[in-house]
Amino acid sequence: MTVTAPAPTNTQTSTTDVLLDFSNVEMTFPDGTIALHGVDLVVKRGEFVTVVGPSGCGKSTLLRIASGLETASNGVAQVGTDRIGYVFQDATLLPWRNVTANVELLAELHGESKKDRAAKAREAIELVGLGGFEKHLPKALSGGMKMRASLARSLTLDPELFLFDEPFGALDEITRERLNDELIELFNAKQFAGLFITHSVSEAVYMSTKVVVMSGRPGTIVETFDVPFPPTRDPEVRFTPEFAALVGEVSHALRKGHGNS
Amino acid sequence: MTTISNETTVGDGIDNVEGHPTPELPATLSTTPAKKKKRGLSRWLPPLLVFLGIVVVWYIISLFVLDPHLRFLLPLPQDILFKGFLDPLSFNALMVALYQTVIVAMLGLAIAIVIGVIWAIAMSQAKWVERSLFPYAVILQCIPILALVPLIGFWFGYEFPSRVLVCVMIALFPMVNNTLFGLQSVDKGHRELFKLQGANRWTTLGKLSLPAALPAIFAGMRISAGLAVVGAIVGDQFFRRGTPGLGILISNYSSRLQGEQLFATIITAALFGVVVFWLFGLLGRRAVGKWYDFT
Numbered sequence: 001m002t003v004t005a006p007a008p009t010n011t012q013t014s015t016t017d018v019l020l021d022f023s024n025v026e027m028t029f030p031d032g033t034i035a036l037h038g039v040d041l042v043v044k045r046g047e048f049v050t051v052v053g054p055s056g057c058g059k060s061t062l063l064r065i066a067s068g069l070e071t072a073s074n075g076v077a078q079v080g081t082d083r084i085g086y087v088f089q090d091a092t093l094l095p096w097r098n099v100t101a102n103v104e105l106l107a108e109l110h111g112e113s114k115k116d117r118a119a120k121a122r123e124a125i126e127l128v129g130l131g132g133f134e135k136h137l138p139k140a141l142s143g144g145m146k147m148r149a150s151l152a153r154s155l156t157l158d159p160e161l162f163l164f165d166e167p168f169g170a171l172d173e174i175t176r177e178r179l180n181d182e183l184i185e186l187f188n189a190k191q192f193a194g195l196f197i198t199h200s201v202s203e204a205v206y207m208s209t210k211v212v213v214m215s216g217r218p219g220t221i222v223e224t225f226d227v228p229f230p231p232t233r234d235p236e237v238r239f240t241p242e243f244a245a246l247v248g249e250v251s252h253a254l255r256k257g258h259g260n261s
Numbered sequence: 262m263t264t265i266s267n268e269t270t271v272g273d274g275i276d277n278v279e280g281h282p283t284p285e286l287p288a289t290l291s292t293t294p295a296k297k298k299k300r301g302l303s304r305w306l307p308p309l310l311v312f313l314g315i316v317v318v319w320y321i322i323s324l325f326v327l328d329p330h331l332r333f334l335l336p337l338p339q340d341i342l343f344k345g346f347l348d349p350l351s352f353n354a355l356m357v358a359l360y361q362t363v364i365v366a367m368l369g370l371a372i373a374i375v376i377g378v379i380w381a382i383a384m385s386q387a388k389w390v391e392r393s394l395f396p397y398a399v400i401l402q403c404i405p406i407l408a409l410v411p412l413i414g415f416w417f418g419y420e421f422p423s424r425v426l427v428c429v430m431i432a433l434f435p436m437v438n439n440t441l442f443g444l445q446s447v448d449k450g451h452r453e454l455f456k457l458q459g460a461n462r463w464t465t466l467g468k469l470s471l472p473a474a475l476p477a478i479f480a481g482m483r484i485s486a487g488l489a490v491v492g493a494i495v496g497d498q499f500f501r502r503g504t505p506g507l508g509i510l511i512s513n514y515s516s517r518l519q520g521e522q523l524f525a526t527i528i529t530a531a532l533f534g535v536v537v538f539w540l541f542g543l544l545g546r547r548a549v550g551k552w553y554d555f556t
Binding site for chain 1: 450451457458460469472475549551553
């Protein structure tokens with residue numbers, strides 16, 4: 001998992017910058033369902049790749065393979081780091097722990113000292129804007145704040161590869177857009193390699209440097225789009241014709257892929 | 262280190278629709294006393310009226326339906342109070358018996374809790390252990406304990422240890438079953454969170470499965486506590502050697518037709534059961550009530 005092989009298509013950046021390298025990855029479940037078929041995907045440091053696709057197209061399976069929760073049944077799935085952040089669909093906070101204790105959890109599981117994990121937690125909590133809520137239990141937090149806490153928990157790992165499994169899918173529009181912006185700022189500051197799953201096309205185009213469109217049954221990559229907008233996204237970019245055009249193209253690719261399946 | 266943005270404070274205001282932070286607490290507390298009193302009254306009044314109704318029917322039966330020489334079947338409430346409870350001789354016997362029953366029931370319960378939790382943890386660690394051991398937990402639950410009581414007497418004698426053993430056997434199943442249910446109902450996302458960090462099974466047990474199972478464990482304790490009281494009285498009535506408990510007292514008084522004392526003893530046993538149920542409910546709320554609606 002920790003060793004990176006030279007990336008075949010990579011010319012400009014050094015090999016250590018390739019943090020995720022999938023080549024011809026296949027995933028067949030024991031019941032015979034083919035979840036992924038011939039998936040090639042490279043994510044480098046400083047790239048934020050978003051995967052869009054219909055429900056059940058294997059998007060989540062892609063992340064689960066990247067994180068090591070599942071093993072590909074065929075092909076090569078290489079990950080260039082062991083500092084992997086994983087933000088789940090649910091905040092998955094432990095209800096009996098307050099925000100600080102939840103954020104400290106991962107460092108605690110890695111056996112770090114109390115002092116170290118407290119320092120890491122304090123920093124991460126500040127970073128996601130949860131200062132002042134350290135002692136709150138998850139049930140006293142709103143959906144958006146729970147997600148922030150979950151994000152802070154992953155940040156304590158200082159991840160080089162950051163995986164997001166539809167993290168904001170259950171949030172209301174305003175909270176979601178705000179968290180999108182904050183995640184972009186976080187990405188610009190930390191320059192990790194991001195792999196973000198969503199089924200919202202406009203979220204995908206707004207968030208990422210690259211959009212990957214998948215179709216279902218079996219899950220394959222239909223098309224890839226580079227996003228030309230500057231890394232520091234202005235929310236107003238959503239209302240430009242270029243943005244609308246790209247959203248249109250991605251949606252079109254998505255519909256086409258969906259129709260074929 | 263970069264902070265995300267200054268707007269976050271605004272964001273928290275928007276986000277924080279459901280979760281009200283602490284500052285609002287004192288305000289709600291200061292406005293409630295009158296409301297609370299009213300709610301208290303409307304809560305206590307109906308059961309109180311039912312109680313009064315029962316007492317009235319009781320007096321009618323005791324005074325007008327029963328022949329005076331049959332009055333031991335349902336003695337007058339004041340006779341139960343003065344002869345059954347407050348008479349020094351009866352009171353003494355009652356307290357000694359209550360103490361004995363409390364010791365037996367609580368010791369049996371403690372042992373059942375320890376065995377039950379360990380048994381369930383063992384079963385939660387591997388499917389084959391569960392397959393091997395769970396049928397016996399079910400069988401234990403299905404055997405009428407009364408049928409086993411004579412055998413327990415054969416093997417372990419007719420004194421204290423056998424009484425405790427009956428309590429353990431009767432209280433064990435809810436502990437095993439509830440703990441296992443709690444350990445197995447841990448959220449899948451939480452499990453994967455621990456798996457991703459390479460946590461071993463003991464860390465996962467200590468930091469995830471056991472805390473997550475606590476509400477179920479405390480619910481099991483409350484059921485088992487009630488059963489342990491039953492077990493102590495049943496055991497008592499069968500194993501008649503050693504210090505008498507409430508069970509022996511009950512059978513003695515009933516064979517001597519001492520109605521007042523018999524009722525006092527039964528009421529004491531019932532109150533003991535209620536107190537135990539309430540106590541373990543309180544314990545559960547204290548332990549997990551902060552994050553779990555323990556009712």
